[in-house]
Amino acid sequence: MSGLSVAGAVVTYAGTTAVAGVDLDVAVGEVVALLGPSGCGKSSLLRAVAGLEPLTAGRVAWDGADLRDVPVHRRGFGLMFQDGQLFTHRDVAGNVAYGLEMARVPAAERRDRVDELLELVGLAGYQRRPVVTLSGGEQQRVALARSLAPRPRLLLLDEPLSALDRSLRERLASDLHDILRRAGTTSLYVTHDHDEAFTVADRVAVMRAGELVQVGRPAELWAAPADADVAAFLGYRVVAAHGGGRLGLGPRALEVVGVVAGDGVGGESADGWADALGGGAGASAEAAGSGGHGVGGEASEGAARSPRTPAPSAEAPGSGGDGDLTGRVTAVGFSRGRTTVMVDLPDWGEQRAVAAGIAAIGTGDLVRLRLDPAGVVAL
Numbered sequence: 308m309s310g311l312s313v314a315g316a317v318v319t320y321a322g323t324t325a326v327a328g329v330d331l332d333v334a335v336g337e338v339v340a341l342l343g344p345s346g347c348g349k350s351s352l353l354r355a356v357a358g359l360e361p362l363t364a365g366r367v368a369w370d371g372a373d374l375r376d377v378p379v380h381r382r383g384f385g386l387m388f389q390d391g392q393l394f395t396h397r398d399v400a401g402n403v404a405y406g407l408e409m410a411r412v413p414a415a416e417r418r419d420r421v422d423e424l425l426e427l428v429g430l431a432g433y434q435r436r437p438v439v440t441l442s443g444g445e446q447q448r449v450a451l452a453r454s455l456a457p458r459p460r461l462l463l464l465d466e467p468l469s470a471l472d473r474s475l476r477e478r479l480a481s482d483l484h485d486i487l488r489r490a491g492t493t494s495l496y497v498t499h500d501h502d503e504a505f506t507v508a509d510r511v512a513v514m515r516a517g518e519l520v521q522v523g524r525p526a527e528l529w530a531a532p533a534d535a536d537v538a539a540f541l542g543y544r545v546v547a548a549h550g551g552g553r554l555g556l557g558p559r560a561l562e563v564v565g566v567v568a569g570d571g572v573g574g575e576s577a578d579g580w581a582d583a584l585g586g587g588a589g590a591s592a593e594a595a596g597s598g599g600h601g602v603g604g605e606a607s608e609g610a611a612r613s614p615r616t617p618a619p620s621a622e623a624p625g626s627g628g629d630g631d632l633t634g635r636v637t638a639v640g641f642s643r644g645r646t647t648v649m650v651d652l653p654d655w656g657e658q659r660a661v662a663a664g665i666a667a668i669g670t671g672d673l674v675r676l677r678l679d680p681a682g683v684v685a686l
C-alpha cells in the first residue's frame with residue numbers, strides 16, 4: 308500500500324483508551340477527514356500518526372514502512388493546528404520560509420517557493436507584512452503556506468478552521484479543498500464539523516468513542532449513514548418510522564404545502580397572500596379542500612406541486628389519508644430567502660420544515676406538509 312496506512316492503532320492515556328483499534332488508509336494525493344464529536348479521539352489518532360503520541364498497539368506505516376522508530380521530524384509530515392502558531396517576530400515570508408531554512412534550502416530557491424505558496428493561498432504580495440497585522444483567516448492561510456512549503460508527503464491538519472467565524476470557515480474550507488488538490492498534498496484532516504469535512508475531503512472517516520464507525524465519500528455517507536447516531540451527527544433529525552425502524556429527516560425533507568387553518572399570528576394576511584399569488588395558489592387551496600390557502604414561492608412552487616402528491620405514507624406516522632402530514636406551527640423564521648418553520652407533528656414532535664419563498668405562515672397555524680422521499684433516509 309502506498310501512502311499512509313494505520314492498522315489496529317490504539318492510544319491510551321493512564322488507563323483511558325482514546326483510540327481503540329483504528330484501521331485507516333490514505334492514498335497518495337487523497338484528502339481524508341476524521342470527523343467526530345469532541346473527545347472521540349480524533350486528535351489522539353492524528354498525533355499518533357505524527358509521532359507525537361506513542362501507540363499502545365498497532366502500527367502506522369508510510370509506503371508500507373513501519374514508522375515506529377522514526378521520530379516526528381523525520382517522518383516528512385507537516386502539521387497545522389487550530390491556532391496557526393505563527394512566529395510573531397517574523398513577517399509573512401519569514402514564517403512561510405521557516406521549514407525551508409531548517410532544510411537548508413538556498414535563499415533564492417526559498418524566495419521563489421515562498422512567492423509560489425503565497426500565490427497558492429491567495430496572499431500574493433503579503434511577503435513583508437508583520438503577521439500580527441493579519442486577520443485570523445489570513446493568519447491561517449500563512450500557517451497553511453508554511454506547512455506546505457517543505458512539500459510534506461502527508462499534511463496533518465487538526466481543526467485548522469475552528470477558531471474562525473462561520474462565513475470565513477465556509478469560505479476557507481472551500482479554498483482549502485482547492486489548495487490541497489492543486490498542491491497534490493496527501494492530507495488527514497481532523498474536524499468536528501460535518502459541512503467542513505464534506506467540503507474539504509475526498510473521503511470522510513466518522514469516529515465515535517475511539518473507533519471508526521463509517522468511512523466513505525461524502526455523498527455515500529449522506530445517502531446511507533451507518534446508523535442513527537451517524538445520521539444525527541451528519542445533520543439528520545432521527546424520528547420513528549411507521550411500523551418500526553427509524554428515519555433520518557434531512558434539512559429539506561419536510562416542505563409546507565398549505566395552511567389548513569390560518570388562525571395563527573404573524574406573516575401577512577392569509578387571504579392577501581392567496582390573492583397576491585393569483586390562480587396558482589387558488590388552485591392549491593382548492594385542491595387542499597380545506598378552505599386553507601397554498602403557500603408558495605415567487606412562481607408558486609408549492610402550488611405547482613400538487614398538494615396531493617403521494618408522500619411515503621407508509622413511513623409517515625401522523626399522516627393524513629392522502630399521505631400528507633399535518634402539524635401546528637410553533638415558530639417561523641426567514642433565512643437565505645426561504646421561510647423556515649418549526650412544526651409540532653403528532654408522532655415526531657417539533658420538526659423543521661421549509662416553505663418556498665416568503666409565505667404567510669404564523670405561529671399557531673395548522674399546516675400541511677409533504678415529506679420529500681429524496682430528503683429522507685431509512686435507518
Ligand SMILES: Nc1ncnc2c1ncn2[C@@H]1O[C@H](COP(=O)(O)OP(=O)(O)OP(=O)(O)O)[C@@H](O)[C@H]1O
Pocket residue numbers: 320321323324325343344345346347348349350351352499
Ligand atoms: N494528554 C492526555 N492525557 C489524558 N487524557 C487525554 C489526553 N489527551 C486526550 N485525552 C483524552 O482522550 C480522549 C480523546 O481525546 P482527543 O483530544 O483525542 O479527542 P478529540 O476527538 O480530538 O476531541 P476534541 O475535538 O475535543 O479535541 C478524551 O477523553 C480526552 O480527555
